[in-house]
Amino acid sequence: MGRLFGTDGVRGLANGDLTPELAMSVAIAAARELADPQSSHPPVVVVGRDPRASGEMLEAAVVAGLASAGATVVRVGVVPTPAVSYLTGEVRADFGVMVSASHNPMPDNGIKLFAAGGVKLSDEVEDAVSARVGEVWERPTGARVGRVHDLLDGAEHYLKHLAAAVTHPLDGLTVVVDCANGAASDVAPEAYRAAGATVIPIFAEPDGFNINDECGATHLDALRAAVVEHGADLGLAHDGDADRCLAVTSAGDVVDGDQIMAILALALRDAGALVEDTLVATVMSNLGLRNAMRETGINLVETKVGDRYLLEALNKHGYSIGGEQSGHIVLPAYAPTGDGLLTGLLLMARVAATGRTLAELASVVMKLPQQLVNVKADRSAAGHPDVLAAVDAATAELGTTGRVLLRPSGTEPLVRVMVEAPSADLAEGIALRIADVVRSV
Missing domain, CATH: 3.40.120.10 (Alpha-D-Glucose-1,6-Bisphosphate, subunit A, domain 3)
Structure with missing residues (x-):
């Protein structure tokens, strides 16, 4: 077992x-x-x-x-x-x-x-x-x-806790909220309305069977369309248990966890609350986030994939924020684990406080095209000399313009090949080339 x-x-x-x-x-x-x-x-x-x-x-x-x-x-x-x-x-x-x-x-x-x-x-x-x-x-x-x-009244206690974390009223903001027909279907719209936003909920009618069904943080198309249709300032998407939050701009463009982390890290820094000017992210975060943090003077600490590793780094050093591309973001001053509603509130508070659009705030991160290939192979293949040589060659080819990450799956007989490069075609070509080597060993 x-x-x-x-x-x-x-x-x-x-x-x-x-x-x-x-x-x-x-x-x-x-x-x-x-x-x-x-x-x-x-x-x-x-x-x-x-x-x-x-x-x-x-x-x-x-x-x-x-x-x-x-x-x-x-x-x-x-x-x-x-x-x-x-x-x-x-x-x-x-x-x-x-x-x-x-x-x-x-x-x-x-x-x-x-x-x-x-x-x-x-x-x-x-x-x-x-x-x-x-x-x-x-x-x-x-x-x-x-x-x-x-x-x-457990939900009411939780809502009061969220209200206490709001740093700026959300008056004047209109938000479409995709509740994934999940656990936040009632409390998410209520939390955002209580903070002052005009809320348009979608996928907020759970029936026991429709949770995450073509909706929520893993299926953003409906939210993107709804934001544009309603002329909303932004959209937020939660997953079935609402520990994640992804966002959508007024034009329907996706704002992922990397971009949300950058926005919130800069907000914390401006408030003098970013401990050691440091953000914690996993190795899967886009190189664009690393570049943006370096250019704005914020340190970035990397961990292995998984929120437990983020939490270990946050707790050990007392850092203020950490997260993943998926929108699972931890802010220890407010909560000991990821909270999608808290993330949504603080993101909208930054929009309201600065008077800037979500698109403007998210533009601090210039994301590089990213290609991920999952190769069915023994996980030990990731350490084979031929594979390592292929990774070294690709890394040298990319120089400072991209990166290669090779990661054996922790749960399946897979080796994950992730490449970031200046163009999507180059990222795909290098990823497929390394994947072929993995298959051959």
Whole structure:
């Protein structure tokens, strides 16, 4: 059996890979590993979910598992993942559980765990939880069995938290918000209206089956068209659990996570709040972001792909902002994990405060054409001498005008070849050339 936890929780086909039995076992293991053994009180656990149909089944299994382990469960219903993170800290819970598969299609689902304070678990703690799955244990009985309570105003607490983070009123801005028929379908429009914006929501009618279905942060065409149709100032797109945010200009052009990070990093610097004038990004961020940060005097720290590595760098050094191209952006002064609604609010606040359009602000990043080729091959092929020689030759050819990134997949027998170059044709040609070498070894 491979590692139970992936890059963001336990995830798989609901009722196929991720069964109610597995969900219950993970919940029990988490309660036994994450509860404070010295506490005289039962552990308190916040549980939320996104609106996909299988979430009802899996939430019931998680809640049953937690109660069977003696935990007091605070059930908050359908809320964004960052709301569960926030509420875990707000109610001083021992940990939190979010039932969601984020941007994945409806048939999938997942279980995300947050430690006390709403922070994500380290690899070591995840492995410790995994080791307890299926372990023989003594079940509590009688008065030691856990109880279940519903926190009916959890979303309202989260909205107040978001409102406190708004740095400038959004009066005069019109925004189209794609809610991905997901967990933010109610709270995202409400949060943006409360800050002063005129809000036009789309894909905000979840029925359990339509989450992420040709909408949201991974499908931007409908949002782009709606922004132009309504003459809006900008558009925002969230994924199914709203830990991501991508944007669209008034002309319908996409503003990705790299550009959003640059805008927010400059806003923080101007406010004197960018710690050590540093932005944290993964190796997949576009060279254009690196160039823009260098030209504006901001340092850029690179991490491996995955928000856990961003969080490690942010927490270790106390940096102010980090993120990914996908729109998963972390601002530790406001939240311990990525929050798409927070990102959207701060992005619009920068537009309102400067009086500049989103397109003008995003133009600080001149993105280079990027070509990604996934090659079916043993992951060890990435270290073969012939492959390394091909990468060195391409790197020398590009000089300072581009770059090559070779990355074995962490979950599949794939080697990912990513090339950035001054032109799309050159990027594609070099990527395909290296891919052929990978296949041949």
